[in-house]
Amino acid sequence: MMKEYEVILSPVDGSEQSELAFKKAVHVAKKINAKLVIAHVIDTRAIQTPSGFEGNFSDEIIRQTKVMMDYHEKIARDHGVKDVETVVDYGSPKIMIAKDLAVKNHADLIMIGATGLNAVERLFIGSISEYVIRNAPCDVTVVRTDLENYSKF
Template structure:
């Protein structure tokens, strides 16, 4: 394994932490001349089976979120940026499916993210990524995390 990264995956969810992870991902991608893959996973179990409109709105939100992050990365001077929108459990989908598919050699995510209640009961997505990833993982903290 080399000392540079080729495919950097940044997990984003709309939180302040995700934005910091994005900026770190852009910085690392430039430094390594790597491809940046912005990933947003929509939790499917949280939609009732008949709630197609809720699912469509969530999908639209995911597309807009990824477009916004891609524009930020482009504005910061990075051109090799891909977006990935998937349905599933972020904890499983990011490390088991997406990271393998894009051959990620670094996963970057925020320390916490949006869903505090879920974190209390089943642990955070970032904790799970750290435990189950087959590549390096960088957890980005905010000022609030370190206080």
């Protein structure tokens, strides 16, 4: 008999695609009684200036991230997910999701949106979801549809 997933990693970045994936991750986690790890990676390359990291700018990003993570945790708990954890980390989102966060949190499933916010990186380097699919140590589900399986795009 196939073992059920125990830990679902749901990376969020505020994009519509990541919200679709998050909603499905909440649904699946509740249905199979899995732990839901909601993660956001602050891309340090995007906030670095020639003189380093600007204090006020960085503080605002951290404040906005906390608001976003609190919101997602509340949604998950309100929908009946019993075991919810939020994680904020720094670095390259695709590397952190595929290699560090998946391993550190013992994820056996990553549910990720098809595209995220960073169109420039996607154009030149490849999408985060593409990298995660190729490099994650666990199963990856790329979500393109809402809970009724309708595409919004």
